[in-house]
Amino acid sequence: MLARHRRVGCPRLRALLAPLLALALASCASPPPPPQQPAAAVPLPPPPPPPATPTVLRANWAFHATESMCNAVASSRAASLTIVVRPEGMVRLELSLPRPPPARPTAHFAGPAGQWAVAGAASNHGQAVFLLPRNEQSLGRLLILLSGGTLALDGAEPALPVLALPESGPAGREWFDCAKRSVTGA
Secondary structure, rough: OOHHHHHHHHHHHHHHHHHHHHHHHHHOOOOOOOOOOOOOOOOOOOOOOOOOOOOOOOOOOEEEEOOOOOEEEEEOOOOOEEEEEEOOOOEEEEEEEOOOOOOOOOEEEOOOEEEEEEEEOOOOOOOEEEEEEHHHHHHHHHHHOOOEEEEEOOOOOOOOOOOEOOOHHHHHHHHHHHHHHHHOOO
């Protein structure tokens, strides 16, 4: 009978002890961490300044042609592009700017007739020199150049000026005929 009484009494005792046990266990647990304060905002560094817009130098063409050389010069007050085509050797483009070019400049030309790029070298005279092979592709580049556009060098900081070339007109077409004869021999 005593055993029976314990079975009957156990659920009541459990009901009384369960909340006390939960309370005792809760008091032993570590308190929850305090709510985290948001970290102080670290100010972002200011954005870099926009790249400097290069100065645009407007050039005018002049042409000179003989049996031994076809020479074109596009010049502004502070810069010039000289193109020399001879019956032998490479087609030579020399770009003179107000500051010396980088050691390994790349010329980028863009105009309504097309665009192209060519790698070159700096000369001892502070010019960027670009040598083109004597072929149809080089003649095509010259024809695009004579159609007008902009010629810029990359690789210099701050940026070097851009040479704005006008369309060369009838004098440029006559000069191109000279250059074509020098390259093709026809």
